[in-house]
Amino acid sequence: MAESETPLTPRGRFWFGLTFVAFGIMPMLATFDIGLLGTDDINGPPWLGLAAGGVFVAAGLAVMAGPERPVFNGILAILVIAGLAALGNWIAFGAGERVCAGSILFWKSDMSGLGCRIPFGMGALITNAILLLMVVVVLQKAMGGPPRLAGPRRWTENLLLLMLAPILLPVVLFLFARSGLEAVMTRLETGSWPRNEGFIARMKAKRAQGKKPE
Numbered sequence: 001m002a003e004s005e006t007p008l009t010p011r012g013r014f015w016f017g018l019t020f021v022a023f024g025i026m027p028m029l030a031t032f033d034i035g036l037l038g039t040d041d042i043n044g045p046p047w048l049g050l051a052a053g054g055v056f057v058a059a060g061l062a063v064m065a066g067p068e069r070p071v072f073n074g075i076l077a078i079l080v081i082a083g084l085a086a087l088g089n090w091i092a093f094g095a096g097e098r099v100c101a102g103s104i105l106f107w108k109s110d111m112s113g114l115g116c117r118i119p120f121g122m123g124a125l126i127t128n129a130i131l132l133l134m135v136v137v138v139l140q141k142a143m144g145g146p147p148r149l150a151g152p153r154r155w156t157e158n159l160l161l162l163m164l165a166p167i168l169l170p171v172v173l174f175l176f177a178r179s180g181l182e183a184v185m186t187r188l189e190t191g192s193w194p195r196n197e198g199f200i201a202r203m204k205a206k207r208a209q210g211k212k213p214e
Contacts, residue, residue, distance in 0.1 A: 010066065017064035024056025044090065055083035074138035081131045088124035092117050122166060129160040 008016060030037035031049035039046045058079035065072055091098060100116035133156040140149040161168075186194045 008063075013066055014064050017060040017062070020056045020060030020063065022060075024053040024058075024060065026053065028053035028057070044094075044096075048087065048090065051083045051086040055080050058083070071138065071142050074134070074141060078131065078134050078138060081127060081134055085124065085127040085131050088120055088127050092121035092124045122163075126160070126163045129156065129163040132156045133160055 026035055026037055027042070027049040029035040029049075030039060030041055031046045031053075033039055037049075039049075042049045058076045062073050062076040062080075065076070067073070091100075097112065098116040098120075099112045100120075101111070133153070136149055136152045136156050140146065140153060143149065146153075183194050186192075
C-alpha cells in the first residue's frame, strides 16, 4: 500500500514559496536596473523582466497561500499563465530578429526567423487559450459555480482543443497507423485478424445479463 503524501505545513509553504518569490524579484528589479542584474541582462525589452519574474512571484505566493483560498490561488494562477503567455507572444509575434537553439535527444540545431517563431507561436496560442479558460473558470468559481458562465467555459474549452489540434492530430494519426500496422503484421503471421477478446467477453456478458428469463 502506497504511503500517503504529507502536505507541507504552513511554515514549510512559507519558506518554499519565499524561495520562488526571491528568484522572481531579481529579474523584476532588473527591469529598473536595480540589484545584481540590469536591463542589459534582459534579452529583449525591459518589461520581459517583469513578466518572467512575475511568474515566479505569483507561483511563490500561491504556494504560501495554500489550498484554503481557491479563488485567490486561481487569480495567482492566471498571473502565472499571463506571464508565460506574454513571453511566448513576444518571442513569436514581437518585433525584431529571433534566434533560438533547440535539441532533440542528441541532435542540436540553431534556428532563426520563422524556424524560431513558429514553434513559439504554437505554444503562445495554446497558452493564450489556457489563459482565457483559466479566467472563465476562476470567475465561475467566484460566482458560485455552474451553470453560471457555462457557455463561455464551453467556448474556451473548444478553443483550447482547436489550438491543441496541430499537436494532437499527428499523435492520433500515428497511433492509428501503428495499430493498423500491428493488425496487418498479426494477419500475416497468424492468418487471422487480431481480436479484442476481453472486449468481446464483456459484450457477451452484458448481452447475457440483458436477456430476460422466459
